[in-house]
Amino acid sequence: MTPSPEDSPPLIGEDDRNTAVQRLQEAYAEGLVSHEELDERLHQVLTATAHSELVSALASLPEENPGTTSTIAAAGGWIQRRGAWRVPRFLKVGSAYGRVRLDLSRAIIEHPVVDIELQLGTGGARITVPRDAVVDVEGLHTGWKDLRYKARRPSRPGAPKVRISGSMGFGRLKIRHAWR
Known part of the structure; x- marks a missing residue:
């Protein structure tokens, strides 16, 4: 059988x-x-x-460090990260009315996969990913406006993968790859 x-x-x-x-x-x-x-x-x-x-x-190894989740939240205004900031394995971003700008192009990415969970109300978001990053937006639910993202051709092996999930109300998410 x-x-x-x-x-x-x-x-x-x-x-x-x-x-x-x-x-x-x-x-x-x-x-x-x-x-x-x-x-x-x-x-x-x-x-x-x-x-x-x-x-x-992996059985005898200690449990994975749970301290790799960070949350950034604001009721209104801007949420912005750029330059050489350390990207956690899990990043939760919440904003009711503000705009979100995440620039990962020069960020320190220590994990092969980075999960970004967006919980946004009326504000829009723009995420800049490294040039060779693979972007997965399967887990993202948009409300009013569509996602703007043009996938790049296949990246090199070992390139970081950025998974974006969560929900957006009335704002638009724009994702772009860095030039360098």
């Missing part, structure tokens, strides 16, 4: 694999695993086809 799709283990994505590799590298840098153990676990992660294989490769 052929197993049904519900019975088969869920496949892992490249984001999950990249996150597991990063956790192993951090554990090695902190002295939690030896060089030989790192090689074995990396091989296990890179050849894994199911999520359970990733879990077993």
Whole structure:
């Protein structure tokens, strides 16, 4: 009898694999695993086809640092980040009436995937991503106005992925790639 799709283990994505590799590298840098153990676990992660294989490769490591979520909120006015600011793994941005400007082009991005959750009322938002970034807007719900984003051609391997989710009321979100 052929197993049904519900019975088969869920496949892992490249984001999950990249996150597991990063956790192993951090554990090695902190002295939690030896060089030989790192090689074995990396091989296990890179050849894994199911999520359970990733879990077993990371089993004895300490839990991931929960301090990688930041929230920026304002009732009105501007919310702006630009220059060499450190981008957290999860960024929540909330504004009832103001405008949001996030420039990630010169920001310090230490994670292969950055999740930005927008909760905006009437204000618009503009996000500038690095030139080679991959942008995913599947989780974003727009109310009044449509999203303005023109996807770039495929980026280089290892380019950061920026996932944008949340909801926007009456404002428009414009996403653009940096020139450099």
